[in-house]
Amino acid sequence: MKYFVKVFGCQMNQSDAERIATYLEKYKLKLASSIDEANLIVFVTCGVRQSAEDRVYGQINNIKKKYLDKKIVLTGCLSHRKDVQRRLKGKVDLFCEIKSFPQAVSPFLKGGLRGILNKQFNRKNLSSTLPLVKGECFDYLDITLKYTNSYTAYIPIMTGCNNFCAYCVVPFARGREYSRPADDILKEVKSLVKKGCKEIILLGQNVNSYKNLTPTLSLSRRGSEKKINFPKLLRLIEKIPGKFWLSFLTSHPKDMSDDLIEIIAKSKKICEYISLPAQSGDNEILRKMNRKYSIEHYKRLIKKIRGSFQRFNLSCTAKVEPCISTDIIVGFPGETKKQFENTAKLLREMKFDMAYIAQYSPRPQTLAWKMKDNVSKKEKERRDKMLTDILSKTALENNKKYIGKVVEVLVDKRFDLEEFRAPARKGKVEPWMGKYLAHTRTQKKVIFHSNKKIPVGIAPHHNASELVRGEFRESQNREI
Numbered sequence: 001m002k003y004f005v006k007v008f009g010c011q012m013n014q015s016d017a018e019r020i021a022t023y024l025e026k027y028k029l030k031l032a033s034s035i036d037e038a039n040l041i042v043f044v045t046c047g048v049r050q051s052a053e054d055r056v057y058g059q060i061n062n063i064k065k066k067y068l069d070k071k072i073v074l075t076g077c078l079s080h081r082k083d084v085q086r087r088l089k090g091k092v093d094l095f096c097e098i099k100s101f102p103q104a105v106s107p108f109l110k111g112g113l114r115g116i117l118n119k120q121f122n123r124k125n126l127s128s129t130l131p132l133v134k135g136e137c138f139d140y141l142d143i144t145l146k147y148t149n150s151y152t153a154y155i156p157i158m159t160g161c162n163n164f165c166a167y168c169v170v171p172f173a174r175g176r177e178y179s180r181p182a183d184d185i186l187k188e189v190k191s192l193v194k195k196g197c198k199e200i201i202l203l204g205q206n207v208n209s210y211k212n213l214t215p216t217l218s219l220s221r222r223g224s225e226k227k228i229n230f231p232k233l234l235r236l237i238e239k240i241p242g243k244f245w246l247s248f249l250t251s252h253p254k255d256m257s258d259d260l261i262e263i264i265a266k267s268k269k270i271c272e273y274i275s276l277p278a279q280s281g282d283n284e285i286l287r288k289m290n291r292k293y294s295i296e297h298y299k300r301l302i303k304k305i306r307g308s309f310q311r312f313n314l315s316c317t318a319k320v321e322p323c324i325s326t327d328i329i330v331g332f333p334g335e336t337k338k339q340f341e342n343t344a345k346l347l348r349e350m351k352f353d354m355a356y357i358a359q360y361s362p363r364p365q366t367l368a369w370k371m372k373d374n375v376s377k378k379e380k381e382r383r384d385k386m387l388t389d390i391l392s393k394t395a396l397e398n399n400k401k402y403i404g405k406v407v408e409v410l411v412d413k414r415f416d417l418e419e420f421r422a423p424a425r426k427g428k429v430e431p432w433m434g435k436y437l438a439h440t441r442t443q444k445k446v447i448f449h450s451n452k453k454i455p456v457g458i459a460p461h462h463n464a465s466e467l468v469r470g471e472f473r474e475s476q477n478r479e480i
């Protein structure tokens with residue numbers, strides 16, 4: 001019996017897919033190499049944009065046209081939506097929220113192939129989202145991930161969100177914030193580092209609002225309860241022995257405290273990469289988005305972060321500046337040209353290394369769903385292009401600062417097709433030469449050639465806007 005997990009969207013969904021894989025394999029299901037080969041297909045969906053949603057409909061329709069017997073489970077951000085359940089009625093066999101995935105599928109998995117092919121799978125649960133019972137979220141996050149990459153590991157430390165930004169489905173799709181016990185996170189990091197993992201990425205929709213209020217007995221002194229917030233958690237992870245990079249996604253500006261900035265800047269393990277979504281450069285739009293900060297506050301934060309790195313991080317080998325990435329939405333309801341200009345100004349001033357620019361699309365249930373989507377598609381495209389052009393310039397400018405610097409990289413990929421061996425001359429074998437793609441601690445992609453065979457790991461999340469070309473220098477630890 002075989003399964004296939006189809007993932008859409010963010011790293012949190014990627015991480016959920018790894019958790020689902022572990023869970024299914026516990027019931028002896030094997031990973032299929034393609035959808036065609038699988039008996040059970042799990043869709044981990046994304047509801048952030050209409051285009052991602054449309055791709056889910058398209059793929060499920062195609063599967064059901066071709067194969068009537070395949071079972072489809074739909075989880076992730078679209079699973080709770082009644083309109084999605086109605087639209088896919090008769091095509092999807094089970095809808096379940098990610099938090100209740102074990103509870104929803106285990107009755108069928110226990111019955112093996114017969115259980116999965118059982119009509120009950122379809123009839124009993126169609127169009128129903130199982131309610132989350134107390135303690136279940138804990139169980140779901142407690143499933144050990146089937147890490148697809150031995151070098152880079154994503155570790156969810158919290159899920160859900162309490163912020164209710166006007167455009168965002170996360171509080172509806174994932175519920176309110178829930179932070180994992182610090183003990184569990186530390187145990188997971190220790191075990192990964194011991195196995196040779198080189199890059200740990202902590203995940204959360206609002207990662208820097210992490211707050212573990214449950215007693216963490218193994219950390220407490222004299223048995224007293226110890227509350228752990230995000231800076232404290234980073235300090236504890238940092239103390240874990242071994243050489244590894246530590247980073248985290250995604251932070252909310254309102255939770256970027258001075259304490260957090262200081263630990264990021266001082267730490268040798270925490271990477272000089274900060275993802276800090278601004279969403280807009282205009283205060284009125286930020287207010288309508290319910291973002292709870294002003295653009296002045298946001299700019300102050302960026303200055304503080306850069307200033308702290310200069311102050312505390314001078315011992316860093318490369319002495320590179322921190323790489324700051326942001327998220328921007330263009331064409332939010334009512335965004336005037338002048339208000340958009342403020343966002344363009346923000347990008348010029350802040351000189352980001354990376355920006356994820358999204359054209360606004362209305363999402364059901366959200367506050368903005370009721371607002372008039374009055375910026376035309378053409379205008380959204382124009383604004384998107386304008387910001388992309390500014391970003392290309394600032395990213396290139398920042399990348400040029402790497403010229404002449406020696407930095408550590410983690411190798412992601414070897415281009416096997418482009419390997420070459422020069423023709424042998426006079427019976428001599430020319431050295432093997434490979435072309436490598438790697439990334440720096442600041443998430444810059446680096447291309448280099450080497451005649452050494454360097455171990456690689458695949459890290460699909462790295463997508464800095466510009467490539468940096470480099471050359472290989474031997475290091476004590478080849479992977480980094």
Ligand code: SF4
Nearest residue numbers: 161163164165168170
């Ligand atoms: S902070 Fe806002 S954008 Fe981020 S997950 Fe929460 S509601 Fe969505």
